[in-house]
Amino acid sequence: MDCIDCPYKSQCFEKLNKSELQYINSSKKQVNYRKGETIYKQGSFSSHIMFIVEGYAKKYVEGKGGNDYTLNILKPNEFIGLSSLFCTKEYCYCSVSALTNTTVCLIKKEDFKKLIAENNSFAQEIIKWYCQNEEYIFKKFTSMNDKNTTGRLAEVLLYLSSKEYDDLDTHISRKVLSEFAGISLESTIRILSELKKDKIIATDGKKIEILDLDKLKSISKNG
Incomplete structure (x- = not known):
């Protein structure tokens, strides 16, 4: 191309x-x-x-x-x-x-x-992109460090619910979710089951649908 x-x-x-x-x-x-x-x-x-x-x-x-x-x-x-x-x-x-x-x-x-x-304008855009990326990773580490396992997974689910990842949900395995949240695979499966039981999410294979966004945000914030 x-x-x-x-x-x-x-x-x-x-x-x-x-x-x-x-x-x-x-x-x-x-x-x-x-x-x-x-x-x-x-x-x-x-x-x-x-x-x-x-x-x-x-x-x-x-x-x-x-x-x-x-x-x-x-x-x-x-x-x-x-x-x-x-x-x-x-x-x-x-x-x-x-x-x-x-x-x-x-x-x-x-x-x-x-x-x-x-090209100064190109350089500035590259620096801007790099700084935004570094800021995200810094915030992710500090945020995850202050949360329990449920709060970590809730934050990851909220992040992946962005429109930018709309067509990705069927490709994210439970293992990738656990690695992203920094928790064990067993904990990931257990927490997803609990969130599903509480009708906060629904699952269909790898696909995860958020049913109660406010509750999930609360779990992420207070977890």
Whole structure:
């Protein structure tokens, strides 16, 4: 897909002129990943900045004993690998795997740096996106640290109920929910069962429907 006519351009790329978009287009690669495939591997060398065109992906830290901690659910128009752009150690500090069939554009880091250096508006949008992302992760960690297991899961359910994730609910497994909330799989299944019994949510396979939004918000706030 040509960068100039791409309908998926984020606000960042809207700041680039035609020649700059052509510059990106000449070297970028578009890769399709199937659901479950690894897009970005923790500890591996990071040579490209990635941009999600379509699909959803799980960004997570690989822990010991096969335990993962999900940092975020990435959606279209989000970047992967920006944290390694100006670091001395150019490796991936986390992993990203496709929750759905996902299309990603790979941009060489040197090309990305060149655009940042030469286009101030583009640089500001990248910094803005990065700061918003860091703010979310900081708030998530501090919020989760102050909540019990039920409050943590309630917060995750509220987060995923956003319109931005409307078509994702059938792809989120109970394991991903538990990793995102930072609780055990057993606790996740138990709490979902309790919320269903109290008619706060309804479930149909992987799909979770919120029936009582106010109660779920209260649990998240006070949990």
